[in-house]
Amino acid sequence: MSTTTSNHIGRKISRIRELRGMKQETLAEAMGISQQSISQIEQSETVEDEKLEKVAEALGVTKEGIKNFSEEAVFNIIGNTVTNNDNAAFFNNYPTFNPLEKLMEAVEENKKLYERLLKAEQEKNTYLEKLLSK
Known part of the structure; x- marks a missing residue:
């Protein structure tokens, strides 16, 4: 109908x-x-x-x-x-960015965070060593 x-x-x-x-x-x-x-x-x-x-x-x-x-x-x-x-054309979704570039940006950001954390730990260790030597 x-x-x-x-x-x-x-x-x-x-x-x-x-x-x-x-x-x-x-x-x-x-x-x-x-x-x-x-x-x-x-x-x-x-x-x-x-x-x-x-x-x-x-x-x-x-x-x-x-x-x-x-x-x-x-x-x-x-x-x-x-x-x-099979109408798959309706579902062709392609990213508008390069996924590898995004991954590498995330890796670089993780490196920077790790370096900051490492520096903070080193400063803390230096401070503790000073306190113990007094």
Whole structure:
């Protein structure tokens, strides 16, 4: 059962909101209305243009984008842009830094800390030797 092929604007708004990872409360806050109002909008088959414009702005889409929204188009876009059959392309995360450089920075920092600790111990030993020789 496809709910977005019909012209039920409320369902389209709901689906776009879900695809954007947004809760009703978040959308309501962005629009300055209550969550119950968002629920009513999403249950409405039609929405007045002024209110639709505000919803579109809060969702970061155009009013026409909401009116013309179809899930089939979304899935076609995803299907046409992902060339890897196992969808692993979504999970290719590469660091924005050189891990070896970060490791070497940590090693250098550890060296400095060790040297400071060693110097503090030497000063403490010198101080204790002075006290014992008196």
